[in-house]
Amino acid sequence: MVKIGLIGCGGIAQGAHIPGYKNIENGEIVAVCDILPEKMEQAEKKLGKQVSKYLDYKEMIEKEKLDMVDICTPNYLHADIAIYALEHGLHAFSEKPDTISVQRVLDMKRAQEESGKHLMVMRNNRYWPSSKELKKMIENGDFGEIYTGRCGWIRRRGIPGKGGWFTTKAQSGGGPLIDLGVHMIDLAIYLMGNPRAVAVSGCTYSKFADNTEKSDSINATFGVAVEDGTFDVEDLAIGFIKFENGASLQIEFSWASNIKRETTFVELRGTKKGVKWSNGSYELYDGSKGSSLKNTVKKLGQYSKYRNIHGANLSHFINVIENVEKPDFTIDQGINMIKILMAIYESAETGKEVIL
Ligand SMILES: NC(=O)c1ccc[n+]([C@@H]2O[C@H](COP(=O)([O-])OP(=O)(O)OC[C@H]3O[C@@H](n4cnc5c(N)ncnc54)[C@H](O)[C@@H]3O)[C@@H](O)[C@H]2O)c1
Structure with a gap:
């Protein structure tokens, strides 16, 4: 079972990712992070179970035994969080867009290659x-x-x-x-x-x-x-x-x-x-x-199995981590x-x- 830390619990996390995960059998959210506690509470309610909550993603990555992070924050944070997660031995999945500058997407590639972990960006369509x-x-x-x-x-x-x-x-x-x-x-x-x-x-x-x-x-x-x-x-x-x-x-x-x-x-x-x-x-x-x-x-x-195309994309990433599918x-x-x-x-x- 792939252990997931969800970072950013706003619109897309609550509206598409959490419903998508409900139909994924080989991955589960064990911790959530947001700078706003009320967003984490809303996410927990949608998940229908208690999870660990963190205001700081670095603390979450250090304290929890995660396999991957799922990044649903505003765009300018995608690269920072993905690179931090990869450098700490986790797989990273980020919402789109990949990041907001050419330099940062090149940095993401370097971090991915150095870590040997998987990095994927949402391409739900x-x-x-x-x-x-x-x-x-x-x-x-x-x-x-x-x-x-x-x-x-x-x-x-x-x-x-x-x-x-x-x-x-x-x-x-x-x-x-x-x-x-x-x-x-x-x-x-x-x-x-x-x-x-x-x-x-x-x-x-x-x-x-x-x-x-x-x-x-x-x-x-x-x-x-x-x-x-x-x-x-x-x-x-x-x-x-x-x-x-x-x-x-x-x-x-x-x-x-x-x-x-x-x-x-x-x-x-x-x-x-x-x-x-x-x-x-x-x-x-x-x-x-x-x-x-x-x-x-x-x-x-x-896709009815995953309820939404976002869930289908997340399921693909988890299957890639588990070596069941090719990226x-x-x-x-x-x-x-x-x-x-x-x-x-x-x-x-x-x-x-x-x-x-
Ligand atoms: N694939 C899609 O169809 C789709 C649709 C909408 C949004 N998105 C993408 O999803 C991402 C989030 O968009 P949204 O609409 O959910 O925005 P949002 O503003 O509703 O949610 C973002 C959340 O991130 C939290 N956050 C901000 N800084 C943080 C930090 N340092 N650590 C942890 N949490 C932090 C905010 O408090 C907020 O709850 C964006 O990158 C957006 O482009 C994708």
């Missing part, structure tokens, strides 16, 4: 049954060559924790590009076979910092809003990524936009087939039958991701394409 089914088809050659794509996550009104850490660049690393981009850019690149990015360009905008309209997004309930807090990140980012194999990807991420309704999507064009994946379902555009173009729509829900995420993929995101911010600032 890979765990939709629809994503796994597409991955199989693509690996089977059904799509031919995938040469271009588009992906995005666009909200109408959905700024998470406005004024709090989500909208404070020093703590989040940025706005929807780093918050949502990590989900859909990852799914697109994962399906494309993890090509390395070689050049990016992008623009960012911040037009909704003073908007007071109510959120209409169930996905924006994360973080705690702070009245008159900081808002120094973008609310919309667009960009273009070129890969070493010649493929390209257009991207768009927004917390607030004047559009019809919130949508997540990954659209890929292959020489034999195309696909639009959206909100966990997909539609195939099949050109392989000559003139009789065929569209196939598949609606697949979340389907490496920190090199995280380095590729953070380089892309940081270069888009750089391009938005300089107005120039950034070569990676």
Whole structure:
């Protein structure tokens, strides 16, 4: 049984990780940590059992006999905690984004290599049954060559924790590009076979910092809003990524936009087939039958066994620790991701394409 210390007991820990663990038989949370005692009490209630509670993750790692930590803190702490855990002989799983700078993700890789332990970052959208089914088809050659794509996550009104850490660049690393981009850019690149990015360009905008309209997004309930807090990140980012194999990807991420309704999507064009994946379902555009173009729509829900895609990702990590599964995420993929995101911010600032 893998012994887990949960660090950060806020929205995602309570809303997705704890429910996910309930259906994982080979891992159990034995200790929780948060700087706010009430968050730990809420987590304990959700767990339905008593666990050790710590205000300081270092003390938890030193005192408890843990196998791994599960990091659900604000973004700027992911690398510090993961590196500390690895250096103390534990496996580390972190929520997305990997971290908020290229230097820190390189530090994470070094710590992982030196420790010989496993390090993985949440990529929950890979765990939709629809994503796994597409991955199989693509690996089977059904799509031919995938040469271009588009992906995005666009909200109408959905700024998470406005004024709090989500909208404070020093703590989040940025706005929807780093918050949502990590989900859909990852799914697109994962399906494309993890090509390395070689050049990016992008623009960012911040037009909704003073908007007071109510959120209409169930996905924006994360973080705690702070009245008159900081808002120094973008609310919309667009960009273009070129890969070493010649493929390209257009991207768009927004917390607030004047559009019809919130949508997540990954659209890929292959020489034999195309696909639009959206909100966990997909539609195939099949050109392989000559003139009789065929569209196939598949609606697949979340993994029922784990209750949610986050639980499925956590289960995979625990199975990797137990040598039952091979890791389907490496920190090199995280380095590729953070380089892309940081270069888009750089391009938005300089107005120039950034070569990676
Ligand atoms: N994968 C997903 O679908 C998804 C969705 C939402 C959030 N997230 C990620 O999860 C992480 C947490 O987001 P959230 O929405 O739960 O935020 P949140 O603000 O609700 O929760 C963060 C928790 O961390 C605690 N914390 C802060 N500093 C700490 C420290 N030094 N030690 C221990 N605990 C500390 C806070 O008190 C809070 O309870 C973020 O990195 C976010 O990007 C992922």
